[in-house]
Amino acid sequence: MQIQRRTLAQEVAERLIEGIINDQYPIGEKLPIEPELMKIYGVGRSSIREAIKILSIKGVLSVQQGVGTFVTSKNVQESLETKIDKAEIEEVYEVRSVLDSKIAARAAIHRSEEDLKKMKMYLDLREKLAGENQALECYQADINFHISIAEACGNALLKEIYKITSKHILRSFESSHNNNTDSFKISQKIHMDLYQCIENKDPENAARIAQLIVDKVH
Structure with a gap:
């Protein structure tokens, strides 16, 4: 990291x-x-x-x-971003585990056509870059896909928290995947399944698949 x-x-x-x-x-x-x-x-x-x-x-x-x-004060309140900066990556993944299914379910309810276009753009880019083994660009496309879901969830606070945690997820990809995209090729289908659940306004299955992605750290 x-x-x-x-x-x-x-x-x-x-x-x-x-x-x-x-x-x-x-x-x-x-x-x-x-x-x-x-x-x-x-x-x-x-x-x-x-x-x-x-x-x-x-x-x-x-x-x-x-x-x-x-x-004026000795009481220093750390921002959420500062606290997450200091957190261990395992703690960040735990936060993501709590957030992803909720965000996906809300996105399935609140998404717009513009939201879907943005998700699909990053999803297709993720697949293309994984196939070309352009690792860093692929990792960023994956993060952007998940952020686009957060942006569609209809909750500004959830969106901002997710954006902050995503910075750390990206750094963990860079250190743990060793410039390799094999796992991203394998996980493309389950990401497509997530997109389709959101497109079909199916919050229950969107939440279930989002949790599977997190549990497998895809």
């Missing part, structure tokens, strides 16, 4: 959080001005500003225009 690289801004944000938790920057106090922070953390102005933006969104800092940036 590939290592997720953090940006300089994320690293600075983490170091600022450490300083806040350790009372280097007490609650209610103003942070040093940008040039000082640039010297302290050895980064450019854009990285400092982005780090402050990250912590402002988390409610840790408050930017007051013309006055400065103040520490």
Whole structure:
């Protein structure tokens, strides 16, 4: 599995959080001005500003225009994406196992003709790329097929959660399939079966087949 690289801004944000938790920057106090922070953390102005933006969104800092940036809290709430970034791949697959059947069933009920066109496009592309052994492109087509189902499910929150988990599923494909598409060729039929259940507005069988795909990690 590939290592997720953090940006300089994320690293600075983490170091600022450490300083806040350790009372280097007490609650209610103003942070040093940008040039000082640039010297302290050895980064450019854009990285400092982005780090402050990250912590402002988390409610840790408050930017007051013309006055400065103040520490407002030690309680750092990690975003769902950050938590999933830190999760083990087995945990991500468990989340997918819970989501896929539900999403497929909802997609069978709510899908539009445009949704079906998008699913079929990625499904056909998946088959073509698997046949040509274009591994990375095939893995992405597979992920896009499943995301297109999530987009059709009629639940924006489920869709967003699924998109986040899919990034990690893609990385697991890249590390576990060794640039090989044999299993994707084998699993093309069951993916077509899933598509047909959604097309036929058959939520029960769509959920059942989606679960079979997850259980076999196809």
